[in-house]
Amino acid sequence: MNKILDVISEEVKKAFETAGYDRELGRVTLSNRPDLCEYQCNGSLAGAKKYHKAPIMIAQSVAEVLKENSVFSEVSAVAPGFLNLKVSEEFLSGYLNEMAASEKFGVAEPEKKETIIIDYGGPNVAKPLHVGHLRTAVIGESVKRILRYAGHDVIGDIHLGDWGLQMGQVITELQERQPELPYFDESYEGEYPEEAPFTITDLEEIYPTASGKCKVDEAYKERALENTKKFQNGVRGYRALWKHIMNVSLPDIKRNYDKLNVEFDLWKGESDVQYLIPGMVEKFKEEGFAHESEGALVVDVKEETDTKEIPPCIILKSDGASLYSTTDLATIEERMEKYHPDTLIYITDKRQAMHFEQVFRCARKTGLVEPETRLVHIGYGTVNGSDGKPFKTREGGVPRLEKLIEEIDDEMYRKIRESRKELSDEEARKTADIVGLAALKYGDLSNQAAKDYVFDVDRFTSFEGDTGPYILYTIVRIKSILEKYVQQGGSLEGLSILPAQNPDEKALMLEISGFQSMIAGAEKELAPNRVCAYIYDLSNAFNRFYHETKIIAEEDETRKAGLIALLMLTKGVLEDCIDLLGFGAPDRM
Numbered sequence: 017m018n019k020i021l022d023v024i025s026e027e028v029k030k031a032f033e034t035a036g037y038d039r040e041l042g043r044v045t046l047s048n049r050p051d052l053c054e055y056q057c058n059g060s061l062a063g064a065k066k067y068h069k070a071p072i073m074i075a076q077s078v079a080e081v082l083k084e085n086s087v088f089s090e091v092s093a094v095a096p097g098f099l100n101l102k103v104s105e106e107f108l109s110g111y112l113n114e115m116a117a118s119e120k121f122g123v124a125e126p127e128k129k130e131t132i133i134i135d136y137g138g139p140n141v142a143k144p145l146h147v148g149h150l151r152t153a154v155i156g157e158s159v160k161r162i163l164r165y166a167g168h169d170v171i172g173d174i175h176l177g178d179w180g181l182q183m184g185q186v187i188t189e190l191q192e193r194q195p196e197l198p199y200f201d202e203s204y205e206g207e208y209p210e211e212a213p214f215t216i217t218d219l220e221e222i223y224p225t226a227s228g229k230c231k232v233d234e235a236y237k238e239r240a241l242e243n244t245k246k247f248q249n250g251v252r253g254y255r256a257l258w259k260h261i262m263n264v265s266l267p268d269i270k271r272n273y274d275k276l277n278v279e280f281d282l283w284k285g286e287s288d289v290q291y292l293i294p295g296m297v298e299k300f301k302e303e304g305f306a307h308e309s310e311g312a313l314v315v316d317v318k319e320e321t322d323t324k325e326i327p328p329c330i331i332l333k334s335d336g337a338s339l340y341s342t343t344d345l346a347t348i349e350e351r352m353e354k355y356h357p358d359t360l361i362y363i364t365d366k367r368q369a370m371h372f373e374q375v376f377r378c379a380r381k382t383g384l385v386e387p388e389t390r391l392v393h394i395g396y397g398t399v400n401g402s403d404g405k406p407f408k409t410r411e412g413g414v415p416r417l418e419k420l421i422e423e424i425d426d427e428m429y430r431k432i433r434e435s436r437k438e439l440s441d442e443e444a445r446k447t448a449d450i451v452g453l454a455a456l457k458y459g460d461l462s463n464q465a466a467k468d469y470v471f472d473v474d475r476f477t478s479f480e481g482d483t484g485p486y487i488l489y490t491i492v493r494i495k496s497i498l499e500k501y502v503q504q505g506g507s508l509e510g511l512s513i514l515p516a517q518n519p520d521e522k523a524l525m526l527e528i529s530g531f532q533s534m535i536a537g538a539e540k541e542l543a544p545n546r547v548c549a550y551i552y553d554l555s556n557a558f559n560r561f562y563h564e565t566k567i568i569a570e571e572d573e574t575r576k577a578g579l580i581a582l583l584m585l586t587k588g589v590l591e592d593c594i595d596l597l598g599f600g601a602p603d604r605m
């Protein structure tokens with residue numbers, strides 16, 4: 017279905033043509049003076065030169081044509097040459113009924129269906145998930161859902177950090193504690209136990225201990241580096257331990273993402289592409305892209321037009337070891353080979369912007385991607401505490417992701433307990449978890465990704481203002497009205513929306529009608545905050561309408577059914593939107 021702006025534009029274009037002017041002048045935009053009109057067209061101003069006429073004359077003759085058009089209830093030509101437009105109530109309700117009957121409320125299939133890979137999450141195996149992992153998960157999940165909704169084939173890949181020093185550190189600490197284990201006996205040729213010699217609880221303590229020791233004990237750190245090389249080079253016992261760490265960590269990582277309602281199609285990691293590195297490096301050398309520089313192997317990626325220094329992309333360190341960028345390049349090679357994506361999107365902290373700039377340039381230069389492949393890095397800002405500095409626990413440490421979720425859920429529980437005394441404890445907990453997730457995600461996603469924001473539990477969990485709970489509260493309110501309607505014998509089948517009878521009702525309808533444009537904008541800009549802004553406006557429009565309109569008490573049954581149809585559409589649109597943000601609504605709260 018066409019966007020409402022396109023439908024209206026088409027009418028105005030036809031009118032320009034009828035009046036004897038270029039139809040392209042008829043492009044309509046949302047009004048920037050909502051006090052005067054709903055839509056506007058500035059084409060007459062642009063046409064004045066071409067037709068050697070005062071713009072107001074053009075506007076007047078187009079307005080004359082449009083006055084006969086049932087799409088509009090008001091058309092006026094105002095100085096110096098604007099066309100101010102209001103759509104008719106009949107047209108608007110008709111448009112909304114078409115939306116209600118369409119799949120995805122009329123969002124059209126994309127002109128070109130793309131295959132898109134989104135690389136997000138990126139946890140490092142064996143390390144606990146912390147506040148730094150929140151935004152990539154939340155933003156990535158939402159961008160994935162938005163692009164899918166817009167009609168693309170989207171693959172979400174977690175891209176585990178599973179090949180780094182942290183694995184060597186854990187192995188080193190195990191060696192300290194249990195040197196007698198067969199894994200450390202390099203002459204051992206038997207089978208290794210299936211069961212890991214540690215649990216997730218052990219691991220949660222082993223990693224921080226090991227990483228702490230590395231900071232103060234040079235020899236220990238040396239061993240950790242050596243052990244990292246050993247598992248990387250495939251030394252049997254060390255590789256077996258690596259596998260144990262993976263097996264013990266992954267379910268825990270998955271549990272954390274489940275809690276956030278974040279899911280991945282691919283659980284690949286750095287380890288999965290190591291096999292590609294030697295061939296890739298060879299190719300870079302052979303084709304003359306890579307050269308030696310201070311012992312390291314690098315690819316120059318600076319360009320003449322650069323205004324800042326872009327250092328070369330390092331492929332191998334002087335000791336021959338590969339790096340973060342090498343793995344990312346090999347991953348691109350594998351992704352292109354296996355999935356032929358049109359677009360690759362990476363979601364990380366914005367401090368990794370240079371890394372991705374280098375990797376993207378290198379991938380282009382060396383032909384790992386097609387010239388038309390889009391490579392996008394979404395760099396997000398920091399989660400800050402109320403002091404404006406990166407969020408810390410009271411003890412000054414890096415807060416665990418689970419603790420953050422818990423903190424929000426607990427506060428939500430307290431607020432729900434307070435306002436809904438009749439709820440059972442269990443129901444209050446369950447509701448708090450659902451609403452808490454909305455509080456957390458909306459608190460994040462309502463900001464532009466690149467901006468830092470303050471993690472403000474009190475504000476995020478408020479039922480008022482631009483918050484997740486406010487949006488859910490609006491949905492729950494609609495649900496309960498619909499429920500009442502059904503209880504009183506009404507049916508929700510086959511209803512249609514009727515022309516608006518008052519300004520608040522019309523304002524709500526206009527808000528709904530912008531859904532498709534909003535989706536198009538969110539898709540283009542990869543911006544979940546667009547969805548948030550839309551549902552905040554929509555919720556406000558709904559609540560204003562709700563305060564002014566009797567619904568259940570309406571005596572005219574036809575009008576009542578029409579209002580119920582409008583409520584159903586509002587709820588449907590809000591529910592699809594929160595699903596795009598990665599959370600859901602409870603039945604009551």
Ligand code: ARG
Pocket residue numbers: 135137138139140175176177344362363364
């Ligand atoms: N594991 C990385 C980190 O913790 C994030 C990975 C992001 N994705 C990528 N393809 N580099 O910083």
